[in-house]
Amino acid sequence: MFFSKNGFTAAKSGDSLLELRPPIFEANGEEIAFEATDGTYFADGFEAADTLTPLGDGLFRVRRTVTNTGIVERTGKWIVEACDLFVTDRYLIPCVSFSGNVRSNGKEAHGLTQDGKPWIFAYDRESIPSCTLTETEDAVCALFASDCDADSLVSACSLKKGADGCLAHRIYYPVTEAPLSYVDHDVMSARYDTYRTLTVGETFAVEFYLFVGTPKWKNYGTASLLDRIEDIFPFKHEPVMDVKAAWENSIRQSEILLADVGGVKMFRNAMRNDPNGRGIYMPHEVYEAGWSGQAMKQARMLLIEAFRTGNTALRDDMIGSLRAWAASQFENGLFPTNYARHLNHNYIACDVCNYGWAVSEMALSYKLLKDHGIDCPELLDFSVRLGDFFVSHYDEKTGFGLKWNPDGTKAADGGSIGGFMIMGLLSLYTVTENKVYLDCAERAMALYAARDVDDFCVTAGAIDCACIDKETAYPFIKSALDLYELTGKPEYLVTAEKAAYYFQSWAYSYDAIYDADCDFSRLGYYTQGGTSVSTQHPAVDLWGDIVIPEYMRLAKLTGDARWNARARALWCNALLCITPKGGITLHGHDRPEGLQSEAFFIARWTRYRKNREARGHLNDMFVGWPAAFRMTTLYRIGTELDGDFSVIEK
Numbered sequence: 001m002f003f004s005k006n007g008f009t010a011a012k013s014g015d016s017l018l019e020l021r022p023p024i025f026e027a028n029g030e031e032i033a034f035e036a037t038d039g040t041y042f043a044d045g046f047e048a049a050d051t052l053t054p055l056g057d058g059l060f061r062v063r064r065t066v067t068n069t070g071i072v073e074r075t076g077k078w079i080v081e082a083c084d085l086f087v088t089d090r091y092l093i094p095c096v097s098f099s100g101n102v103r104s105n106g107k108e109a110h111g112l113t114q115d116g117k118p119w120i121f122a123y124d125r126e127s128i129p130s131c132t133l134t135e136t137e138d139a140v141c142a143l144f145a146s147d148c149d150a151d152s153l154v155s156a157c158s159l160k161k162g163a164d165g166c167l168a169h170r171i172y173y174p175v176t177e178a179p180l181s182y183v184d185h186d187v188m189s190a191r192y193d194t195y196r197t198l199t200v201g202e203t204f205a206v207e208f209y210l211f212v213g214t215p216k217w218k219n220y221g222t223a224s225l226l227d228r229i230e231d232i233f234p235f236k237h238e239p240v241m242d243v244k245a246a247w248e249n250s251i252r253q254s255e256i257l258l259a260d261v262g263g264v265k266m267f268r269n270a271m272r273n274d275p276n277g278r279g280i281y282m283p284h285e286v287y288e289a290g291w292s293g294q295a296m297k298q299a300r301m302l303l304i305e306a307f308r309t310g311n312t313a314l315r316d317d318m319i320g321s322l323r324a325w326a327a328s329q330f331e332n333g334l335f336p337t338n339y340a341r342h343l344n345h346n347y348i349a350c351d352v353c354n355y356g357w358a359v360s361e362m363a364l365s366y367k368l369l370k371d372h373g374i375d376c377p378e379l380l381d382f383s384v385r386l387g388d389f390f391v392s393h394y395d396e397k398t399g400f401g402l403k404w405n406p407d408g409t410k411a412a413d414g415g416s417i418g419g420f421m422i423m424g425l426l427s428l429y430t431v432t433e434n435k436v437y438l439d440c441a442e443r444a445m446a447l448y449a450a451r452d453v454d455d456f457c458v459t460a461g462a463i464d465c466a467c468i469d470k471e472t473a474y475p476f477i478k479s480a481l482d483l484y485e486l487t488g489k490p491e492y493l494v495t496a497e498k499a500a501y502y503f504q505s506w507a508y509s510y511d512a513i514y515d516a517d518c519d520f521s522r523l524g525y526y527t528q529g530g531t532s533v534s535t536q537h538p539a540v541d542l543w544g545d546i547v548i549p550e551y552m553r554l555a556k557l558t559g560d561a562r563w564n565a566r567a568r569a570l571w572c573n574a575l576l577c578i579t580p581k582g583g584i585t586l587h588g589h590d591r592p593e594g595l596q597s598e599a600f601f602i603a604r605w606t607r608y609r610k611n612r613e614a615r616g617h618l619n620d621m622f623v624g625w626p627a628a629f630r631m632t633t634l635y636r637i638g639t640e641l642d643g644d645f646s647v648i649e650k
Contacts, residue, residue, distance in 0.1 A: 003212045005058055017212050018141045020082045023048045023066060027076035045070025058213040059228050065205045068198040075197040080171040080208055082143045084134050087165040092133040092222055093157060094126045094505050095532035098457050104467035106536030107186035112159055117179040120158040120172060124512040124603045125538050127505060130157035132169040133222060138214065140221025143169035146207035147233065147510045154513060171208055183604055192604060219456040223501040230562060233509040235528060235569045238650050240576065247634050249578045251305055252594025253627035254298045261287060262343055264324040265317040269293035273589035273620040287339035290357025294628040296325060300365045301631040307372055319376065322365050326382040332408040333389035349403040349411035356420025359387045360427035367431050387428045390421050391440045399447050416458045419448055419475035426482045445483060449495045456502055460534055469534035470506035471543050473499045477550045493557060500554055504566060506532045507544055512602055518616035527602055529573030539599040544570035546629040549636040552647055564647045571648040574630060577618060587620060598623045
């Protein structure tokens with residue numbers, strides 16, 4: 001059966017793009033292909049049939065049944081295969097492989113094969129289950145699993161290049177990971193196999209989907225697919241708490257992280273469960289300005305809380321914290337992004353991600369205080385001097401760089417994290433109205449958009465990975481929308497849409513299945529609306545929380561209500577597994593009320609666990625950004641987006 005953008009035919013035609021092939025049964029490493037006769041497939045001891053349902057606009061649902069018609073039970077794997085009828089080097093396995101991860105420096109899977117054997121990945125690593133996608137400038141094809149039942153969902157996928165150079169999309173039933181399984185940061189283990197046994201007369205039935213269409217933009221065939229995903233994977237959940245409780249729990253997490261450091265209040269980057277006791281502790285002395293710790297954003301959010309409640313002591317503590325950060329600045333405008341290094345003078349090169357957040361948060365904090373009649377010029381001076389450093393060191397070929405030494409020399413280039421500096425400069429422009437910052441932001445956006453966003457490949461550079469990631473797309477969404485509203489140039493709205501589709505490709509569209517005794521099942525966690533971290537870190541987090549205001553802006557500017565629906569899914573997921581009143585004991589440790597884990601391990605990538613076969617557990621790291629992002633989203637909806645909480649509320 002052949003598929004084209006205009007439908008499907010029984011015989012190949014000139015415009016055919018994808019061929020659905022007969023079933024394959026794999027046993028003992030050998031593949032048995034079926035023969036086709038009048039819509040029915042036969043092999044030794046098996047009979048199979050497909051039922052095809054067109055869903056419109058290039059989307060098709062297929063139900064395949066296979067019956068054991070032999071005289072003995074059969075154990076093995078079932079393979080669905082659909083083959084491209086074109087040659088391309090552009091392919092995607094969402095969250096896992098971006099055309100082979102050639103732009104990643106991590107040790108996750110690269111290319112299509114390892115030692116000549118195709119990579120096969122379990123469904124729960126992909127935001128769309130067992131999805132493989134290929135595209136040219138004119139066509140996009142995809143194969144992916146259904147969540148209609150466990151047999152259909154619990155699967156794996158691969159892409160296999162044929163002798164003609166075309167790619168074969170495959171779904172394996174049940175789960176396989178081969179030739180190796182990625183089980184920890186840059187760590188591979190032996191392959192992982194599961195099998196399905198069919199007794200005599202038993203029928204095995206699965207559903208899966210085929211998609212054939214036209215890319216929304218060059219390299220954005222995924223966007224065309226995503227516009228159909230909500231039709232077949234509708235969001236099924238409700239928020240587990242109201243916005244008031246979400247704000248209050250976020251305040252609690254920030255307060256838990258707050259500590260007295262050298263006579264000022266600072267937010268600890270992270271707390272962990274104490275391996276020698278039942279409480280939580282700070283494993284390393286890190287008070288981070290942006291990125292994971294978000295100390296400056298937490299200070300601004302607690303300032304907002306102080307003004308809301310009239311808590312002058314909290315207000316003064318937060319002003320003192322921000323002033324202490326300002327006092328840590330070097331003469332050249334840079335500063336140690338870990339405040340502990342300001343105290344111990346043990347300086348190292350720092351990343352542009354932290355610097356970009358710092359420019360933005362200090363400028364916005366200055367304005368917030370000014371609006372409440374408090375003048376803190378040192379905060380604006382900090383932001384201006386840091387912003388001026390990056391304006392003067394901007395390079396038309398490499399952008400803002402990756403890391404900078406304390407003496408003002410560049411330590412490293414690479415990555416897409418210059419986007420965070422674009423965001424910072426635009427915040428600085430809105431406060432100062434100095435066009436120098438707007439002009440530099442526009443030049444930088446042109447560079448990063450053409451190199452990274454247009455390529456559907458954004459790369460991380462911040463601290464713990466050097467690979468393809470999702471969070472570094474955020475500043476391009478926000479900054480492109482800001483530039484569109486500031487300049488009216490239509491290309492910025494297109495860039496914002498592209499970056500948002502890229503980000504959304506990391507958001508889980510379905511709920512993976514877990515054993516009843518794992519953390520997820522016991523605590524009510526589900527994957528839909530969570531966002532995968534990166535190709536190198538295949539865990540899920542609630543990072544999508546910060547993007548919600550941008551999705552709401554896109555819905556207004558484009559008239560596409562799907563962005564509001566996507567925002568709501570991100571919000572509901574971001575509220576999961578916040579420690580309830582009275583606290584809980586988990587992994588042998590006490591978690592206080594309001595605390596939330598940083599990451600949720602959805603697949604066989606089980607950091608900090610002895611059992612690497614485990615799935616569906618929370619990590620024991622508690623950092624600043626989840627609370628800071630939730631508060632930022634709620635504040636922005638209330639002040640910038642007409643207080644339209646209906647988008648995310650029940």
